[in-house]
Amino acid sequence: MRQFHFVSLQLLGFLLVFVPFPRQIFQVDAFAAGTSKGRKVSSSKSTGGGGGFGAASKAPTFIHTPDTSESTQQLLQFLKAQKAKGLDNVDIGFHQGTGVRGLFCTTNMKQGQIVCRIPSDCALALSDPNKNGEDAPTVAHGGANFLEMYWNNEQNKRLWSPYLDTLPKRGSEQFDPTPDFLEEDELMLLEFPRLIQRAKERKEQVEKVAAEKGISEEELKFATWLVSSRAFQLSLSAPANEKDEMPQYDDRGQVIDKAQKKTIRVMVPFIDMANHSSDQPNCKLTLIDPEKDDAWFALEATRPISAGKELVISYGSGVDSSVELLMDYGFVPSSNRIDSIMLEKGGDDAIAKLDGWTTTLDEDKTMLEMSRDDPVLQKILQFRIRLKESYKK
Template sequence: MATHDFDSTDGIKFLKDFVNKNGGNTGEKCEVARVNGGIRGIVCTHPLKKDEIIMSLPSSLALSLWDPSTKSETPPTATDCAVNFKEWYLDDENRLNTFAPYIGILPTPSEVELDVTPDYYSENEIKMLEFPKIIESINQRNRDIEKSSTTTKLSPSDLKYYTYLVTSRSFNIRLSADDKDSDNVKGVRIMLPFLDLLNHGGKSNAELDILNPEKDDSTFVIRAKRPIQPGKEISLTYGSGGFSSVDLFSSYGFVPSGVEGRDEKNVKVGGRKRRPVTADERTMAKLETEEGYVSPWSTTLEEDVERIKEGAEGRERKILEFRAKMKVAGGWPVGVMDGKMDLKKKEGGGK
């Protein structure tokens, strides 16, 4: 059985007491532990059966970040929800006292490393991602932060911090969608104390479910998708219907180890191959772009992987890992010869 350092700090004890004394259940077969190089996670301590409820949280302990009855032509941005979090839970003395055990374990501005999410990247570092969809996502969120800071009493740096908390700790609960694979999903962001300690896993062994969702007193539960043995980390697949690597990197600041389910869809937008260098390549790229291809890359997959092996660290390493991930999702061959490559996608690419 794998061994982990269990987290018995006062903050975790206070949080568990808060949940358990107010109608929730933090689980008798799991514990908070340090996993994956020291980050917090939840580990199985006793065998769990398929479909067994691992932990639960009443809706009364959920921190809603948006009123779904609000009439708006556009869905709320993460920054809108960040403003609400500050006003509804930090500025309201009663709510602040109620949720103090949860708010107390959230990272403070001084504890937030400046490279946790791409929102904190420099303009040049954002350009180095070379992937239009994530670049626009980051730039749009930073524009939202600047805009909201002019209409609130929050400074851009404070609002960026609250936006980080919202994007990294909240769950987007699906309310309705015409198509489960559609990006046009109506939902509401909520923060779920203790349950948000669960990390993402591409091959997750648990899932978030809602009991009696039509009632005001519904319950959020974490349910085992298959048997889980002691020592195994309990993980979720972040996002309703599954997030892509773009979503995960943008919102949480990490590049997943496996190709996510929606990566194949994103590479059709972001481009598949190296940016043209020679005159002949530029000529071909013009034709290929007219046929629907987009070519943002300045390096090959092999070059990115080689730089990682050479010891790239910090933000540079994350950027290279992201670029390599999207190239693999697009079906790049592992071998690239003399700058020429097979543009056809491999069978089963992106899986």
């Protein structure tokens, strides 16, 4: 869950209030764990050369192919009709190196500049704002509310279809399964106790909420994945000490949020397409005028950004280890400085030393090369390698 602190409660009143609706079942594909997101792209966005006297200005280098799909164009039209601003500063596109969809800057941005902003009434609340998140204590409850409030309600589904149609489908290239989609024997291959336990807890949450709400487990599992991987989590109180920027860690290496009380999950169209960077984010999600009727969710540049660069944010708390990133978003980052801190802090549910694993780092790297046709095993090995490379020498 992507998090940021929220100071005013007034904005919550502008988010759609939860109203019980008749439940219907939407179709989901059969289990397809480990579907690759890679998409082959070859064409690039053309750039013109300079003209006139003197040296031509350096043309921006674009690393993406714009997404011209009908669903994406309908989303842009919908947001423009809702008075979203700065959309021309951003392309939705596919990275030419990885094939992953994301947001790409089309013009130079200065540090602190607002890249784009989305009206707060375009955000989808996943719980009743009047209940301060108490009706969605777990991400599985958020998934159930998503089904009840939006997906399975015909009126709201039509209203929000320009956004809902852009969400990943199960089995699509943008579907990155989280560990709770793994079979028991696959889950145990992860070996790291904390991650295994959290995956089991997520499975249990889905089973319990599905039974309570009368929803199929498969339907709720995928809806829970959507909420976990796409929603932002708003804290209903400001940090106890806003000047204290250094995170504090508990004995398990997890960030201590001293001021967090209640939270609410929201899905923000367009902005939720931004990808993650553990070590070098160049944007952050921010709130503009939360105390006013015309509040905004915005992407703010945290450093200068050149035209053509991908816009990346830091998911979750901003200091999540690879355990949280895999558990909530379904991917393993290529690097993550927080992993070393997490492993050093240890805990009963961690593997304290490199020799505590059943295989060596070199053995995992060899198996990774040999398992290119098995995306599930690939992700498991990527996680093990990521952590093993993070132990302090």
